Amino acid sequence: MKYIKYKKVTGMGGIVALGWLIFTTAVAVSQRKLIFKPVRSREVEHPHSIGHRSRLIALRSIDGTRLSGWLLTPRVPGPHPAVVYFGGRSEEVSWVARDAWRMFPNMTVLAINYRGYGDSEGVPGEQKMIEDAQMLFDWFAEHRHILAGQIAVVGRSLGSGVAVQIAVSRPVAAVVLITPYDSVLALAKRRFPSIPGFVLKHRFDSVKHAPSLSAPAFIIRAATDDVVPASHTDLLVAKLTTTPQDETIPGSDHYNIPYLEATQQRIAEFLTAKFKKAPESAD
Known part of the structure; x- marks a missing residue:
């Protein structure tokens, strides 16, 4: 028996x-x-910023993959401070060109779709996305219309993980993180507790890099977020060695937050203030 x-x-x-x-x-x-949830179709069919000259561009990654997006240059003669934007998991970035006049006033903006997104070639993956982002930053830094030492990075959701890694590997003037997380691994284990860590290849482990982040940071949270719970943002903030500006946008959720006028105005105010201080800190 x-x-x-x-x-x-x-x-x-x-x-x-x-x-x-x-x-x-x-x-x-x-x-x-x-x-990753690549989106091929444009969010805005004919993106155009009323405050910028909008130019569709294509750049080649280190391995030759064609990356496509927009270069937005202020209509007022430069040079100008600049921003590199990194989108979310299911985000095609043409909308940035439409809203740049409010979100990035008097700033030159580079918004390029990830591999497999929009008109960009290839397949998305963490390692290649970071390599591409570093290439974009370096290319941008050599642009004749950019003020030396005044390039900020902005990352939304998944893109916050890209922005953090660029901010610790390149001399960024400031970093804006919209609905950021500690790591994709931690978010995955929250949903699937039995997943062993070694299984996930694309971890975007921002909390690991956070202690090395020295640039001024702006954390933007959604009032309601069922994708990145507040505790996961808290864990990231706790690892930062400098105290970031940390705000929650009223009436926002994980999906609508970048499009809200309040969000865009707060980003514009933060970056404008940091860029104004940059020449003084460089002396």
Whole structure:
């Protein structure tokens, strides 16, 4: 009788283990689809900023992949401070060109779609996205219309993980993080607690890089966020060695927050103030 019970227990254990193995394997195989949601169609068909000259550009990554997006130059003669924008998981960035006049006034803006998004070639992945972002920053820094040492990075949701890594590897003047998280791994384990950490390849481990972030930072939270809970933003903020500006936008959620006038005005105010201080701090 005891032997029969033992066989039942071990049999159930084997089934559970097999189920866990199948689940883990499925996550490992499909993780790219879980983390990235490429959007090909333009959010704004004919993006145009009333305060900028809007130019559709294509740049080549280090491995030759074609990346497409927009270069927005203020109509007032420069040079100007500048911003590189990194979008979210399911975001095509043409809307940035439309709203740049309010969000980035008198700033030159580079908004390029990730690999596989918009008209950009390739397949998205953390390592290549970081390499591409570094290439974009370096290309931008050499642009003749950019004020030396005055390039900020702005990252929304998934893009906050890109912005953090650029901010610790390049001399950024400021960093704006919209609905940022501690790591994609932590968010994944919150939803699927049984996932072993080694399975996830694209971790965007911002909390690991946070202690090295020295640039002035602006954390922008949504009033209601069911994608990045406040506790995950708190964990990131706690690791920063400098106290960031930290605000919650009333009436916002994870999806509408970048489009709200209040969000765009707060970003404009923060960056304008930091850029004005940049020449004094450089002396």
